[in-house]
Amino acid sequence: MASTTEENYLKALFNLSNPAGEVGISELAQHLQVSMPSANSMVKTLHKSGLLIYEKYKPVTLTQKGKKEAALIIRKHRLTEMFLVNKMGFGWEEVHEIAEQVEHIHAPKFFERMDEMMGHPTVDPHGSPIPDKQGRIQEMHFKSLAEVQPGQEVVLVALRDSSIEFLEYLNSRQLSLGTELRLISKEAFDESIVVSYLDSEKETLSQKVCEKLLVKIYESNKSSH
Amino acid sequence: MASTTEENYLKALFNLSNPAGEVGISELAQHLQVSMPSANSMVKTLHKSGLLIYEKYKPVTLTQKGKKEAALIIRKHRLTEMFLVNKMGFGWEEVHEIAEQVEHIHAPKFFERMDEMMGHPTVDPHGSPIPDKQGRIQEMHFKSLAEVQPGQEVVLVALRDSSIEFLEYLNSRQLSLGTELRLISKEAFDESIVVSYLDSEKETLSQKVCEKLLVKIYESNKSSH
DNA sequence: GTATTTTGTTAGATTATTCTAACAAAGGAA
DNA sequence: TTCCTTTGTTAGAATAATCTAACAAAATAC
Numbered sequence: 001m002a003s004t005t006e007e008n009y010l011k012a013l014f015n016l017s018n019p020a021g022e023v024g025i026s027e028l029a030q031h032l033q034v035s036m037p038s039a040n041s042m043v044k045t046l047h048k049s050g051l052l053i054y055e056k057y058k059p060v061t062l063t064q065k066g067k068k069e070a071a072l073i074i075r076k077h078r079l080t081e082m083f084l085v086n087k088m089g090f091g092w093e094e095v096h097e098i099a100e101q102v103e104h105i106h107a108p109k110f111f112e113r114m115d116e117m118m119g120h121p122t123v124d125p126h127g128s129p130i131p132d133k134q135g136r137i138q139e140m141h142f143k144s145l146a147e148v149q150p151g152q153e154v155v156l157v158a159l160r161d162s163s164i165e166f167l168e169y170l171n172s173r174q175l176s177l178g179t180e181l182r183l184i185s186k187e188a189f190d191e192s193i194v195v196s197y198l199d200s201e202k203e204t205l206s207q208k209v210c211e212k213l214l215v216k217i218y219e220s221n222k223s224s225h
Numbered sequence: 226m227a228s229t230t231e232e233n234y235l236k237a238l239f240n241l242s243n244p245a246g247e248v249g250i251s252e253l254a255q256h257l258q259v260s261m262p263s264a265n266s267m268v269k270t271l272h273k274s275g276l277l278i279y280e281k282y283k284p285v286t287l288t289q290k291g292k293k294e295a296a297l298i299i300r301k302h303r304l305t306e307m308f309l310v311n312k313m314g315f316g317w318e319e320v321h322e323i324a325e326q327v328e329h330i331h332a333p334k335f336f337e338r339m340d341e342m343m344g345h346p347t348v349d350p351h352g353s354p355i356p357d358k359q360g361r362i363q364e365m366h367f368k369s370l371a372e373v374q375p376g377q378e379v380v381l382v383a384l385r386d387s388s389i390e391f392l393e394y395l396n397s398r399q400l401s402l403g404t405e406l407r408l409i410s411k412e413a414f415d416e417s418i419v420v421s422y423l424d425s426e427k428e429t430l431s432q433k434v435c436e437k438l439l440v441k442i443y444e445s446n447k448s449s450h
Numbered sequence: 451g452t453a454t455t456t457t458g459t460t461a462g463a464t465t466a467t468t469c470t471a472a473c474a475a476a477g478g479a480a
Numbered sequence: 481t482t483c484c485t486t487t488g489t490t491a492g493a494a495t496a497a498t499c500t501a502a503c504a505a506a507a508t509a510c
Contacts, residue, residue, distance in 0.1 A: 005497065026457055038498055040459065045496090057458060057505060087312075088338050098332045107323045113313050230467065251487055263468055265489065270466090282475060282488060 002049075004104045007073050008032065009042050010051065013062050014070035022059035071135035076111050077103040078124035078131075083114040085125040092125040092176075093167035126167075127158025127177055127214065142214035145181070146191065146207055153182045154215035161212040173203060180218060227274075229329045232298050233257065234267050235276065238287050239295035247284035296360035301336050302328040303349035303356075308339040310350040317350040317401075318392035351392075352383025352402055352439065367439035370406070371416065371432055378407045379440035386437045394434070399423060405443060 002010065012031050016023045029039035047054035051066035062070065080099040084090040090098075115121075122138065123129055131137045140158065148154055156179045159166070170176065175197070184194040184202070191207035205213075227235065237256050241248045254264035272279035276291035287295060305324040309315040315323075340346075347363065348354055356362045365383065373379055381404045384391070395401065400422070409419040409427070416432035430438075 003496080024457075025459095034497090035499060036458065037460080037500085042497080084335075088335075088342065090334075090338070094334065098330070098335050101330045101332065102327075105323070105326045107326065109315075109319065110309075110313075110323050113315070117313065228466080249487075250489095259467090260469060261488065262470085262490080266467080 001106070002051075002069065006042070006046065006049075006051075007069075007104055009039075009046060010062070010066060010070040011073050011077075013052065013060070014067065014074065017062065021061045023061075024059045028060075068135035071131040071137055072133075073103050074137075075131040075133070075135070076105070078128060079111050079114050079118075079121075081124045081126075082118055082121050082130070086118055086121075087114075091167075091171070092162075093164050093171065095125060096162060096164070123158070125177070126162040128162075140214075142216060144211050145183075145193065145195075145205070145213040145215050146210035148183050148215060148217070150183050150185050153180060153218040155180050155218050156213055157216045158214040159212055160214060166212060169209070174198060174201075175213075181215070226331070227276075227294065231267070231271065231274075231276075232294075232329055234264075234271060235287070235291060235295040236298050236302075238277065238285070239292065239299065242287065246286045248286075249284045253285075293360035296356040296362055297358075298328055299362075300356040300358070300360070301330070303353060304336050304339050304343075304346075306349045306351075307343055307346050307355070311343055311346075312339075316392075316396070317387075318389050318396065320350060321387060321389070348383070350402070351387040353387075365439075367441060369436050370408075370418065370420075370430070370438040370440050371435035373408050373440060373442070375408050375410050378405060378443040380405050380443050381438055382441045383439040384437055385439060391437060398428060399426075400438075406440070 009028070009032065012028055013023050016027055016031055025039050025043065026036055028043070029036045032039065043052065043054055043060055046052045046066065047060075050063060051069060052063055053061045077099045080102040081092075081095040084095040084098060085092055121130060127140075129138045129140060142158055144160065145154065145156075156175060156177055158177070159170075179197050181195045181197045184196055186193050191210075193205050193207075193210050194202060195205060196202050234253070234257065237253055238248050241252055241256055250264050250268065251261055253268070254261045257264065268277065268279055268285055271277045271291065272285075275288060276294060277288055278286045302324045305327040306317075306320040309320040309323060310317055346355060352365075354363045354365060367383055369385065370379065370381075381400060381402055383402070384395075404422050406420045406422045409421055411418050416435075418430050418432075418435050419427060420430060421427050
């Protein structure tokens with residue numbers, strides 16, 4: 001069975017994979033805050049276990065087996081986050097650190113029970129999809145708020161950044177998943193955006209923020225159903 | 226911070242302590258299923274951290290600091306077991322293994338929240354006391370069923386053995402904490418006992434079993450309140 | 451198309467935890 | 481007391497994960 005360290009490498013590889021599925025060693029090392037030789041050495045170990053493809057001086061690629069293992073750890077992480085928020089009353093900014101530890105617990109029934117108690121949720125508290133028991137992931141292709149045109153109405157459905165800092169920023173603006181936003185105007189100069197939400201408060205959001213907010217175009221007043 | 230391995234040694238030392246607080250190295254090694262040199266080496270490490278007192282060729286003793294650390298890990302273990310049973314619907318025979326992993330999580334809020342959600346329970350699902358936040362333990366001094374005289378009525382309040390095998394045995398007899406038992410007779414030859422409980426079923430319990438069942442003398446028909 | 455920077459590799463050491471083999475102290479039995 | 485068993489210790493090696501220093505390949509820059 002994979003050690004906690006190996007599991008953390010798998011997760012990192014999964015998350016860092018570019019569309020071609022490749023990850024460079026230095027990228028990996030940086031993400032995990034270890035030296036390149038450490039990453040290099042672990043990559044060789046994972047290669048021997050058939051979890052990734054490794055050739056000298058080339059970026060590495062997870063195998064099917066590696067991807068599945070990674071996805072199942074991410075499943076445990078996201079189920080835990082959702083459980084902490086929905087069943088234990090934590091805020092969405094508090095759960096990552098705890099889930100980072102709980103995800104390494106080997107106890108299928110424990111996570112099964114969480115899943116059941118929540119009625120098989122499909123996304124975590126930040127809107128990221130929860131892989132299924134086979135490790136399959138439902139990729140979502142949401143637009144970011146930065147791509148939306150003035151006048152449109154949208155619902156906040158997911159985040160591209162789940163750092164505590166960003167989540168606390170959103171908390172301070174009373175922005176949460178499900179919040180309906182109307183895009184009032186866009187400033188051509190710096191691409192900042194003015195939105196209204198929650199009983200017509202008005203708020204300016206920087207482009208940096210907008211890019212991290214994933215939304216669904218809201219079609220309440222169109223022929224959508 | 227203590228590693229998971231160190232935490233497991235502390236817990237073992239705490240549980241193996243005799244009334245004088247002493248534990249032999251071989252006893253420790255056996256309990257943790259490691260060789261004596263391993264135990265010896267770890268004992269020296271814990272000594273250097275001020276968690277126990279070590280002198281060559283003598284049994285070791287936890288310091289106050291060591292006792293507190295151990296008790297706080299046991300607190301996390303027992304809170305987890307209780308949470309798994311009360312809030313997640315697990316059976317008392319399923320929770321030990323899971324708690325064995327969860328107890329090593331470093332996230333005070335996580336356990337605080339469990340504690341709150343359950344209304345600050347004082348015992349775990351097997352009747353063992355949950356140490357408080359300061360690591361203080363409320364020692365209970367229950368009698369075992371083997372010490373009770375025929376004719377007496379008692380309530381099952383705790384167990385001396387929480388192995389899966391024993392718990393499954395109790396399940397198969399519908400014995401659980403809170404069950405009221407009337408002691409019908411005691412066989413002098415092998416000290417086995419005949420009891421009735423739950424709508425007057427009759428059941429014979431071996432001495433081996435009786436010694437593991439901790440009870441409170443039931444005083445329903447006396448001047449007790 | 452050479453020079454420089456970035457990226458990746460090897461060698462060798464370190465720390466934590468474990469082991470086996472060999473030996474030493476303590477304690478009970480004869 | 482002397483012997484034997486149990487218990488505890490030391491030495492030395494193994495594995496997992498990490499590091500630094502030194503070097504090699506690939507990519508980029510001009």
